[in-house]
Amino acid sequence: MERSDIYILCIEDEQEVLDAVVRDLEKLEEQFPVETATSAEEAREVIHKLLDEGKKIGLILCDHILPGDNGVELLIELHKDERTHDSRKVLLTGQAGLDDTVRALNEARLHHYIPKPWTREELLEVAVKLLTDFVIEQEENILPYMSTLDAGKLSESIRSRRSISDE
């Protein structure tokens, strides 16, 4: 499996929880390198470093309670930044109140909300679904992603968008 330049970013202040998220995403890591951050500030640094290297952020999994700016604020900011506007955004939390959640939905166009505790299957399923959407929307050649992501959906997009022609 060839590494793509699409990254997954996990932001979580508790190291054990962060390790658990990364472990659950192991199956995808071969193709989608996983980067981590423990605060909003660190997340910004990681994102800017990756973007400057020409990488893309495909998926952002973010806890709500973080030191400094909270998760929802960070996601809203990333949604407004055109370079991370298209990244798929997931709030992975047990502690976001209704107000914050509503803000995340309305202002950050949150793609998914995963309440803690989560199961590995659930997390993987969400990650695969969102990365599939991201790849269909952003990538010119989607064939390299067929074997890891949702092959049916990717094939369907080849059919309907004719991204590959007869030659």
Next chain:
Amino acid sequence: MKSGSSGLTTIQITGLFLGIFGLILPFLLPLGTLSFAGQIGLGIFLMAAIFWMFEPIPIYATSMLVIFLQILLLSAQGPMYMDTELPSAEPAEIREHTWQIPTSALKDGDTVLVITEPGKTEAVRVDVVERNGRHVIIYSEELSADQKIVEDTGHRLVNYQPNNYTDYLGTLANPIIILFLGGFMLAEASVKYNLDKNLTRYLLAPFGSKPRFIILGLMLVTAALSAFMSNTATAAMMVTVILPIIAQLEPGDRFKFGLALSIPIAANIGGITTPIGTPPNAIVIAALTDYGISISFTDWIIVAAPLVIIMLVFAWWLLLALFPPSGDRFKMDIKSKLDTKPKAIGLYVIFAATVLLWITENQHGIPSSMVAFLPVAALVTGRILNKNDIRNLPWDVLWLMAGGISLGIGMDKTGLAVWMISGLDWGAMGLITLILVFALVAVAMSNFLSNTVTATLLMPLVISLHTSGVMGEDFNLLVTGIVIAVACSLAMALPISTPPNAIAMSTGIIRTKDMARVGVVIGAVGVMLILAYAVFYWPLVTN
């Protein structure tokens, strides 16, 4: 392949430089009898062939570049040939059979070129009697006073009458391209209203749930759809059909290899069935049409369908033998509901009417390219397709074919094609060997290159074998053209051979070695079958 900083791989960069070198190479080598225009044509040919092989730019971009270079360097209006005329002189008769001509009119010390018609000359051997500076006195019994001879035998118009630039540009509106446009618009509408998916479910239903018949059904439906739609879109759609079946199999079950391979195989083979099935057919038909050989939609099906059916049945048997089914039955999701909105109904009517008119071309005589404008006009008139749908058509494929047709025109016109075949003693080969060689070369090449490109590169050679007459009277241009078209579509040993192969491989279900094994057998059996058809069947049905 590793990407360089410019985004091109090392191989692509190599190809880029090789291609540019190929463009100028003919001017660095002594090429004997090849005219100046032929040298330009050869340069364009080499560049295109190298670009198509290494793909430093997309293959459709190479096609567009070919047309650009042709209008620039070969057309009558380009800077190379505008305002030029072939300088001619009349031989001055000194006494009987003895003439005075300009020194520059004498070629190789013993030949003058008599202008027979615009752009054509005939070499006449002469004996030099005396040279005096700017003139030469020659003796010839063949010359006569009313003839014009070429004054400058090294002139770039010798043996070349440049085409109008519109001949090259016009390839995009070549009747066969319009036929494809009609097909593309029908396919576009079918996808938009899910006709392809729903039709698939209806057609699969009679094949039941037994594994071996499921594969047969999948293959027949895939082939039937790809006969009228893009092979690639059909394969992508069918992948969505087989994934739920494969999900029912145990992880180690080898039957999944057969299932996943059946789709690209059937899509590749199915394209052979009709003129619009796949782009190589267009290249062959366009080249034949240029020589006044027309083949109707009906005739093409009569020629191709029997071979397609035998190949499909053989591939079915091969897949079952290699990857025997394990389970007894599969659950098939064959619920299907045709869209009944008025626009969808409109599409069904237009689709049915067009296909009916196409396949009955022999009965009513209206050319299929004219019929193709029925869906083009009707689908937009009925607002079944809108502006965005039209933008979404595979224009790259139309340009790819247009460039291929244009390259063929240039190769023929500049005398390049005839020059290229002149090095070999083709006549000694015999017709059957010739067909075998062409079929083998076409299958081998198109395993690595685009099928359309393979047809583009080989077709001019076939044409010049005909025009030069080296193969004698028995050479059948039509049959040899069909051999090329069919052989190009039977190459499927590698993931890069065709886009349907690439899609099937990228699902991760099959291994390259399975694809290679099955593909090589199909290619080999295909070549034998082509040979048999070319000798026994096609001559009967194409007279």
